[in-house]
Amino acid sequence: MAFARTQHALTLALVSAVMALGGCTSYAPAPKGFQAAATQPYRLDAGDRLRISVFEQPGLTNSYTVDQAGYIAFPLIGQVAARGQTMPALEAAIASRLKQGYLRDPDVTIEVDRYRPVFVMGEVGRPGQYSYVPGMTAQNAIAIAGGFTSRGNQRDVDVTRKINDRVITGRTTISAPVLAGDTIYVRERLF
Known part of the structure; x- marks a missing residue:
């Protein structure tokens, strides 16, 4: 009787261990x-705070946060898509939009001020x-x-x-x- 009880307990322990290990493989x-x-x-996303500098334009140089929709609100040009962009790509996008009637040859640099x-x-x-x-x-x-x-x-x-x-x-x-x-x-x- 004691042997059967020990064998039953061992079987239950083995089944429990297999089930527990099976749960470990969910990822x-x-x-x-x-x-x-x-x-x-680095790819930008919502929550990143950026320090954007425009050379010799103190009114445009400031910190901007990427909003939940993935945009930054930039003076003169409005909403600029930032989500998924690298910093050089965002620099080029802002400079390109500033060239369209606002500045002759804008020099834009971006640093991450605070990461998400x-x-x-x-x-x-x-x-x-x-x-x-x-x-x-x-x-x-x-x-x-x-x-x-x-x-x-x-x-x-x-x-x-x-x-x-x-x-x-x-x-x-x-x-x-x-x-x-x-x-x-x-x-x-x-x-």
């Missing part, structure tokens, strides 16, 4: 393009929204969010990222780079 490893996005030029935030969730000390810094890794973001809890999986994380207007989630190592706007989720470890 696939990060696709190839996922990591490649970290090496591409990253979000850290799951098994961390203080889940929430945090400032992005270029070169940030998942481990840096987790450290800023109070580090791992005692239950946190310290090997890999799930990162949700917007690539070419598609939201993709992939599992990466904690040393993988993150981008502005990413959501980092620390899962609970099994053992």
